[in-house]
Amino acid sequence: xxxxxxxxxxxxxxxxxxxxxxxxxxxxxxxxxxxxxxxxxxxxxxxxxxxxxxxxxxxxxxxxxxxxxxxxxxxxxxxxxxxxxxxxxxxxxxxxxxxx
Amino acid sequence: xxxxxxxxxxxxxxxxxxxxxxxxxxxxxxxxxxxxxxxxxxxxxxxxxxxxxxxxxxxxxxxxxxxxxxxxxxxxxxxxxxxxxxxxxxxxxxxxxxxxxxxxxxxxxxxxxxxxxxxxxxxxxxxxxxxxxxxxxxxxxxxxxxxxxxxxxxxxxxxxxxxxxxxxxxxxxxxxx
Numbered sequence: 001x002x003x004x005x006x007x008x009x010x011x012x013x014x015x016x017x018x019x020x021x022x023x024x025x026x027x028x029x030x031x032x033x034x035x036x037x038x039x040x041x042x043x044x045x046x047x048x049x050x051x052x053x054x055x056x057x058x059x060x061x062x063x064x065x066x067x068x069x070x071x072x073x074x075x076x077x078x079x080x081x082x083x084x085x086x087x088x089x090x091x092x093x094x095x096x097x098x099x100x
Numbered sequence: 101x102x103x104x105x106x107x108x109x110x111x112x113x114x115x116x117x118x119x120x121x122x123x124x125x126x127x128x129x130x131x132x133x134x135x136x137x138x139x140x141x142x143x144x145x146x147x148x149x150x151x152x153x154x155x156x157x158x159x160x161x162x163x164x165x166x167x168x169x170x171x172x173x174x175x176x177x178x179x180x181x182x183x184x185x186x187x188x189x190x191x192x193x194x195x196x197x198x199x200x201x202x203x204x205x206x207x208x209x210x211x212x213x214x215x216x217x218x219x220x221x222x223x224x225x226x227x228x229x230x231x232x233x234x235x236x237x238x239x240x241x242x243x244x245x246x247x248x249x250x251x252x253x254x255x256x257x258x259x260x261x262x263x264x265x266x267x268x269x270x271x272x273x274x275x276x277x
Contacts, residue, residue: 001103002103002104002107002147005216005217005219006107006111007144007148008216009212009213009216010111010114010115010144012208012209012212012213012216013115013209013213014114014115014118015208015212016205016206016208016209016212017115017118017119017121017122017205018118018122019204019205019208020122020201020202020205020206021121021122023198023201023202023204023205024122024198024201024202024205025122027127029127029130029169029172029173030121030122030124030127030130032169033121033122033127033130033131033134033169034121034122036134036161036165037118037121037122037134037137040137040138040141040161043141043153043157044141044144044145047145047148047150047153048148050150051148051149051150056240056241056244057244058150059150059152059153059241060241060244060245060249062150062153062156063152063153063156063245064249064252064256066156066157066160066161067256067259067260068259069161069165070160070164070165070260070263071259071260071262071263072263073165073168073169074168074263074264074266074267075263075266075267075270077168077169077172077267077271078266078267078268078269078270078271079270080172080176081172081175081176081270081271082270082271084176085273090176
């Protein structure tokens with residue numbers, strides 16, 4: 001049997017990796033991938049807590065998080081495509097002006 | 101004992117693959133490595149008696165969302181990170197500030213692990229056990245999803261619709277008026 005804390009620590013490490021990716025990378029696609037890592041870390045926490053409590057609510061919240069992640073990926077990637085058309089770049093520093 | 105070994109194996113795969121995701125310069129490799137990380141997490145969900153979430157993880161994340169990312173990477177044909185020019189010009193992208201970001205991420209790990217170690221009931225054992233029949237069945241998940249969470253489930257459909265319309269509107273080329 002694995003203690004609940006191990007799952008939570010794994011989740012914390014994954015979340016921090018995602019945070020580091022958002023801070024350190026200069027590619028919009030990699031930043032979106034880092035956000036997906038963070039969402040997955042939170043999902044793992046929900047499922048582990050749900051299992052510890054003996055309910056299915058954790059799994060259901062995970063289902064909703066996945067739905068939101070799918071919508072976020074679709075809209076985010078559409079924004080990336082629209083921005084790339086304007087500037088031919090995926091670097092977030094290229095998009096510092098509100099209007100051009 | 102074998103389940104402990106499996107937990108550490110898949111946890112190591114997930115952490116290493118996620119670290120490599122943010123270390124790659126080519127987004128294509130990042131996406132492939134992220135699929136590996138999602139597969140390892142799916143194995144962990146199976147260990148937690150959540151087969152529905154494990155399958156949804158593979159189908160929705162690895163199957164749908166990552167393919168969407170792959171399509172965009174191939175559509176934009178931007179294999180390399182073109183940071184050089186903006187690197188020099190933008191004051192926010194000096195190495196000192198990047199190091200500060202890495203320091204903050206490391207600090208986040210230390211904080212979270214410290215809080216988790218001090219938490220009282222984190223030693224509760226979870227994982228596959230004999231009395232898992234009520235929790236592991238997809239039927240139980242479906243029953244709760246379509247009764248207690250009915251409104252949220254229906255709201256999800258609106259969210260997906262709005263997301264789909266938004267993606268189409270944002271990504272559509274401006275037609276000549």
